Amino acid sequence: MPRNARFTLPHRPTVYHVISRTALSGLPLGDIEKNRLLEIIKYFSSIYFVDVLGFCIMGNHWHLAVKIYPRDYATRQEVQERFVKRYGEDVHFGDQEIEKFSKKWTDLSEFVREIKQTFSRYYNKRHNRRGFFWGERFKSMIVQEGSTLVNMLAYIDLNPIRAGIVKKPEDYRWSSLGYHVQTGNKDGFLSIDFGLKEWNEFDPQEIVRKYRQFVYETGAVDAGKGKTIDQKIVEKARKKGYKISRVERFRYRCRYFTDSGVIGGKDFVQEVFDQVKHLLGSKDKRKFTPVGGVEGVYSMKRLGES
Structure with missing residues (x-):
């Protein structure tokens, strides 16, 4: 039976909600696998002409809200810069490459395919297996910007709440x-253009605060599909104006005090790292991660990502 054609709007920037499920039983995506899948999504979003608006990686599926830009946005200079990042400076780049990659890197199906194939190879190697990892082809739908988009983003972020995994949506770090809350949107990975002009906000922190408020108020409503955010938690957040306190930000960094490998001042971490990097098989210099909420303290490991 032939597949239905995928709905796309190739001639203008378009937002899509992408959903992909595994072919394996149970919950094959553990913490390590979720971390790796997120790294892969981040990498390819820096190669393709896309903005990532939202995501959530669950135990057996993942959601992605992404805005794809058409070929008109892929200038020769930008394509070349991304080509060098992807393949290095020694690989030939000419008119044929411009034509090929300006088309490829503005294509939703190619974007998702590379993410899924790269992760499948990683998973099979890690678990010493062969065969398919992903199920049927991914689902995608075109999403109108504005209130439809922000409601869809809230739906994505509320997945861990509906599943009963966490009590507050920002407690789930693979969303x-x-x-936003736990890493401060590290590396500017996520776009904060939710399309709600009526918010009339330009401060990124205030935009995220208003979005968090929207997610909480939406998540408190019983829609008959899974669990909701506890009303007491919502009331407590309301009293704080949905602002994340310094204490709360610090709490999200507490893993650094148990899993960082080396923690302390930047010079101290560098000194210790130089002495133990042979044990880690590392020959490169490393940029150490500042621990949010504690001035002047750094971690050897990048726990925001790993």
């Missing part, structure tokens, strides 16, 4: 709200 967009968790990434």
Whole structure:
């Protein structure tokens, strides 16, 4: 039976909600696998002409809200810069490459295919297996910007709440709200253009605060599909104006005090790292991660990502 054609709008920037499920039983995506899948999504979003608006990686599926830009946005200079990042400076780059990659890197199906194939190879190697990892082809739908988009983003971020995994959506670090709150949107990975002009906000922190408020108020409503955010938690957040306190930000960094490998001042971490990097098989210099909420303290490991 032939597949239905995928709905795309190739001639203008378009937002899509992508959903992909595994072919394996149970919950094959553990913490390590979720971390790796997120790294892969981040990498390819820096190669393709896309903005990532939201995501959530669950135990057996993942959601992605992404805005794809058409070929008109792929200038020769930008394509070349991304080509060098992907393949290095020694690989030939000419008119044929411009034509090929300006088309490829503005294509939703190619974007998702590379993410899924790269992760499948990683998973099979890690678990010493062969065969398919992903199920049927990914689902995608075109999403109108504005209120439809922000409701869809809230739906994505509320997945861990409906599943009963966490009590507050930002406690789940493999989701967009968790990434905003726990990492401060590290590397500018996520776009904060939710399309709600009526918010009339330009301060990124205030935009995220209003989005968090929207997610909480939406998540408190019983829609008959899974669990909701506890009303007491919502009331407590309301009293704080949905602002994340310094204490709360610090709490999200507490893993650094148990899993950082080396923690302390930047010079101290560098000194110790130089002495133990042979044990880690590392020959490169490393940029150490500042621990949010504690001035002047750094971690050897990048726990925001790993």
